[in-house]
Amino acid sequence: MSTDVSQNLVTVSIDGKEILAGKGELLIAAAEKAGVFIPRFCYHNRLPQVGMCRMCLVEVKGPRGFSLQPACYLPVADGMEVVTESEKVKKAQDGVLEYLLINHPLDCPVCDKGGECPLQDQTMAYGPGESRFAEEKRHWEKPIAISDLVLLDRERCIQCDRCTRFADVVAGDALIEFVGRGDHTEINVFPDRPFSSYFSGNTVQICPVGALTAVPYRFKARPWDLSQVESSCTTCSMGCRIMVQSSQNELTRYLGLDADSINHGWLCDKGRFGHEAINSSDRVTVPLVRKGDSFVETTWASALELIASKVPSSRSAGDPDRIGFILGSRLTNEDIYSWVKLAKGVIGSDSVDSQLGDGLKGEVIASLRRATINDAVSAKAILAFTGDIKEEIPVLFLRLREAVKSGWTKMATIGTHKSSLDKLSEVTASVSVDQLQLLARELMRESSRFPEITKLFENQGVGADGDGLVVLLGRENLAWDQSVVEAFALELSRALPKAKFLVTIRNANFAGSIDLGAVPRLLPGRLPLESASPMMRQKWAGLPDRAGRGVKEMLSAALQGELDVLFLVGSDPREDYVDSVLANSALDTVGFVVSVDTFLSQSSAKADLVLPASSFAEKSGTTTNLEGRVLTLNQKVAPKGLCRPDWAIACEIALELGGDLGFGSAAEVLDEIAEVSPLHWGLSWNRLERSAAIEGMMIPVSATSLSIRPRAMLDEISTPGIASVWDQGLASSKTTYVETSTNSEDDEPVGEPATQTVAGMVEPIWRLAPVQPLGFMNLAYSRKLYSQGEHLRNSAHLVHLVVEAKCRVSGKTAEKLGVSSGGSVLISDKAGGEGQFELEIDDSVPNGTVELVRGSFSIPGFSPVRSGETVNYVKVERA
Ligand code: SF4
Ligand code: SF4
Ligand code: FES
Structure with a gap:
């Protein structure tokens, strides 16, 4: 700004x-x-x-x-x-500091900012040394909780206006303001309106004094107790750059780093305070094997032997198609590559997937022209057909908000229900499944039946071929099957060959999963299974000769008794698969389920074997954000108990099966990725660490982007708490902001750069929406930031923010149902499952639609979304 x-x-x-x-x-x-x-x-x-x-x-x-x-x-x-x-400047600085300290409590010994406080530091460096103020200072109650996560000590405030500007201008949540006049001016929230912003932690980060402090960090550490490494948040697909700080092998704090292409220093509160889950004493820390209804601890050696007794080591020893792998979003690129190599290169099964019915088919994503975040914020126009970005990828919402408010771009939003993007959009249009095909074909034609959108885009200078248009593509309504969104995207991509797509799926590293072949029919580099290079065939000796199954097919195969072993690697289909009834019944029938996890999730708690995995900050590696930017993750603390990195677990299993993945470190995995995947050509750990690592590297890597750019300078006062830990903190593997050597000859890229980076155009397949059954209503099934999951359940200060299980309808619909706000309704899915919900009236929900939040409830036998339905409707009755 x-x-x-x-x-x-x-x-x-x-x-x-x-x-x-x-x-x-x-x-x-x-x-x-x-x-x-x-x-x-x-x-x-x-x-x-x-x-x-x-x-x-x-x-x-x-x-x-x-x-x-x-x-x-x-x-x-x-x-x-x-x-x-000069004398004059010095006198001015003396005056300002003496004035600021008149009412400052000087309670540095008990202030969280002590040791990293710009007021302390600049008073020492530029201040007069003593005060002439002998009167009583102003007093306020201290501290007061202005939200569940932030405490305010008004005595310490120097009225710099940073928190207010951030909340108003950047976040759009003007919930903190100056009130009162003269010496009664104070910073505060409005009566009965807490500072309940998804971005509140940023005000704590940028407050130059200890007026705003974070509840989870209160009295935890001083800079000299801490050490830090740079990393990237993996709570969603944005990949915000962060500084990870720890003390005594326990994570204490994440601070946002200013990466110009990504997060501008901002974080959302879910990402910022998620470190508490990693410290949790409820982590799985030893291998567990099922004995009847409970688990007993076992050794790694016995656990690996058990796996070897269940999994055929080669195609001749058994049918690899009866082995499946579902990979989750906490995995690094190195973890994903190792597990895909184990599955496809050693065991010979192509049944690997990483989308839990809430994403889009890997081949479809691979077929779309990729837009970067910067492409989106500078596009002539944006078409948003996506989940609520503020709820799913919060810092991307900040970037889009800035772009729209600054007039850099204009947006149109299409979908079935309201989202936070509506306020940023010039046009919002409600569309049905059957209208999507027309919209995709006619968007930039004169004959368009969506003239408001077409006119907006034309006025913005979008070409008839889509030049200048960026489409934000996600799952706007999970009640619509993913095939609907896929057909729309493919059709639009054909109609507008120059439009670009930013796939806005929330799950972290979904892009890495697709790029590295953690989907059926693809290999690393997004190459089709059948087009493996000779080098690849040599390194992946057991390559499957036929396509495998995706998650939905694996679950269906399980129900048919066709799946003997299922590996859940950081995934929890019982909770996260969009059709929870299918997931639960299918997983109950699989012969042997191995879960590699950090917690006993709903799925791992019912698995036959649980292997303890290292969590974020307990391992190094890389992740790929939604735009295809490879970013580093650095280890900060030792893994808990006997936890191991997921890539290492894959190596151990391969060895037990008589294979050898050939890796001794995450860096070696990355080297092989760069060798076999044309998309990752040019990447290396050294280059990522040495180069402008704060920005990561976009793939495919171009020859020019291999040159190393100097890092931006750090304004120590914009984010207090980083430079002070360098200067005073414990010895750490800290990365630096100093300009680094540009000599990259010691890690010259191997392999071939990408010439073909997509798996070929996939044909759109349109399915007609079924007729709405009598007595059934439309369903808007969306996600909120604080929906259930192990991450939140184990974050002490976030768990109580989990969204309540309510259903929302408009006043008119409520009247029709004969239920008032706070009353109960019974919602039935098409297969007869039922759930009872409290009703809330919200006139932003269209009449005749009921809105449910995914991850706000877990009711056995009830799933509002049933796999295979193009559109899901539900029956709503007064309970
Ligand atoms: S950022 Fe801190 S010092 Fe500045 S106005 Fe807000 S509370 Fe006061
Ligand atoms: S937007 Fe996503 S990546 Fe950024 S801090 Fe939040 S959860 Fe983490
Ligand atoms: S007036 Fe505050 S930094 Fe310039």
Whole structure:
């Protein structure tokens, strides 16, 4: 949000030294780049400037000589003369600091910011040393809880306006504000309106004092107790860059890192505070084998022997099609590759999948022209046909919101029910399944039957071939089968050959799963199964000779008694598969279920063997975000108990079966990925770590992107708590922001770069929507940020945020049902399963539709979505 920097350069003199700066750049930023640090409190490079604190006053020469001006508010101009160190500047800094400390409680020993506080540091560096203020300071009750996650100590606030600007301008949740006047001015929330924003933790991160503190971090550590590594959040597919901090082998805090292409320093609260689950004492830490109705602990050796006794080691020893693998979203690329190699390259089964009925077919995604996040935010126009981005990929919502509010792009949203994107959209259109085909074919034609959308896009300059259009493609309504969305995307892609698609599926590393062949019929590099290269055939000796099954087919095969062994690697189909009734009955019939997991989830609790897996921050590796950017994950703490990384578990199983995956480290797995997958050509651990790792590397890697770019400088005051841990923290495997060597000759890429990166165009297959049965209603089945799952259940400060199991209908529909708000209704699915829900009236839900939130309930025998139905309807009656 800082002032736009054009290519034109200007010359500025700072303390007598001439520097070149971008025309229009703010003086405070230009000076910093030239190595001159100007103290600041309110300035933040991602927020609009307000010039509130006056800490950045410097002398600037004007027509009447030098005068004090705020460097954070002043764009540089050619010939500008600036003095940052002078008697006058010092006196101004003394005055500002003395003033800020008049009412400051100076309770540093008991303040969470102590040791990493810009007010402490700048008082020491620039302050007068003593105060002339002898009167009683202002007092407030301290601290007060302004939300479940944030505490406010008003005495410590220096009224810098950072939290308010963030909440209003960036998040759009203007729930924290200045109230009162004069010396009664305080920061606070509105009465009866807590600071319940998905992004509240960002205000804690950017508050330059200890006025805003996070409940989960309160009194946990000082910078000198901590060490840190850079990593990427894997709670959703955005891949926000984070600093992971720990003390005494326990994770203490995540802070957002400013990656320009990704998260701009912001995190959502679910990602930020998710570290508590990793520390949980309820983790699975030893191998467990079923004995009757319970588990007994076993050794790794016995567990591996047991697997070997159930799994045929080759095609001649048994039918590999009777072995299935369902991979989950916590896996790194290295984990995925190792398990896919075990399945397809050693055991010979192509029945590997990573989509639990809530995503899209790998081949379809692979067929679409991929858009980056930056493509989307700078597109001429966006067409959104996706789940609610704020609920599913929250920081992407912030990026889109910024783009729309800044006028960089305009958006149209289509779907069945309201979402947070509606407020950002110029046009919102309700569509039926049968209208989608027309929409896809006619979108940019004169004859379009959706003239409002077509006109918007034409006005924005979108070409008749879709040039300039980015489609956000996800699962807008899980009551519609994924084939509906797939057919729409393929049809649109054919009609508009220059439109690009940003696939907005929430699950972390769904992109890595597809890129690395964790779907039937594909191999690493998105290559079709039958097009394995000779090198691949040599490394993957047991390659299947026929296509395998996806999750739905595996579950159906299980019911037919055709699945002997099922590996669940970080996946929990009993809870997460969209048709929970099918998943539960199918899993009950599989002969032998091995679950590789971090918790006893619904699925692992009923498995025959549970293998304890290392969690996030307990292993290193890479992940691929939704736009195809490969990002590093660094280990910070030792794995709990006997936990092992998933890739290593795959290696152990392969050895037990007489195969050898050939890896001794995650870096070696990545090397092989780069060798066999044309899509990953050029990637290496060294290059990712040494290069502008904060941004990761987009795949396919182009020859030019192999060159190493310098890292951006860190503004220590924009995110207090990172530089202080470097300076004072424990020795750690910290990565640095200093410019690194550009010598990349020691890891020259092997293999061949991508020439073909997609698996070929897939034909759209349209299925007609079934006629709505009499007495049944439309179902809007969506997701919320805080829906159930092991991650939330084991995060002490997030668990109580889990969304309540309610159904929502409009007032008119409620009237028809004869139920008032708070009353009970019985919802029946098409197969006769029933669930009772409290009714809530919400007029944003269309009449005749009932809205249910996936992950807010778990009712045996009831699943509002049944596998195989193009559109799911439900019956709603007064209970
Ligand atoms: S609470 Fe913190 S961020 Fe907000 S105005 Fe006060 S000092 Fe600034
Ligand atoms: S948006 Fe996603 S990746 Fe970013 S912090 Fe939230 S959960 Fe993590
Ligand atoms: S007025 Fe410039 S940093 Fe606050």
